Amino acid sequence: MFRRKKRDDEPTDTPAAPEQTDGAATEVSEPVAEASAAAEPEAAATEAAVTANGDGKATSAKRRGNRVQKVGTVSSDKMQKTVVVRVDRLVLHPKYRRYVRRTSKFMAHDDLGATTGDRVRIVETRPQSAKKRWRVVEIVQKAAK
Secondary structure, eight states, rough: OOOOOOOTTTTOOOOOOOOOOSOOOOOOOOHHHHHHHHHHHHHHHHHOOEOOOOTTTTEHHHHHHHOOOEEEEEEEEETTTTTEEEEEEOOOOOOOOEEEEEEEEEEEOOOOOTTTTTEEEEESOOOSSSSSEEEEEEEOOOOOO
16 A cells, blocks of 8 residues: 655666766657557558448447347337337345346337347447437347247
8 A cells, every 4th residue: 555665775676777978968769750650550450440331331340349238028019119128137145145136127229120028139329219228139039929
């Protein structure tokens, strides 16, 4: 937490700086120009990483990152292009050391036509409405009829 000050007579891990005997300053090459030249291929690689998907929209894998995915059961499909997905998870109770089922409900945008009872995979996305921030990307299992 608190470190004591090092005394001058204690050895340090870092090597001592070399002493300059003459008054002339040593000339340093320009690493800035080398760094900017090295950064240009990276910028070209970043531009090359931008690809056009089927919609014609440009997307970047670096910018988007990994989005949170959840698998749940559709509990309501009474809205147009919106479903309510119930996601269950097991949580260890801190006192009793037993697993307790916790349920969360998410509203998700649905272009695939999922119905009540289907197992679906949802992914987080930008806000579609006041409560809708998820999108159905896959119907894992259709409901038994």
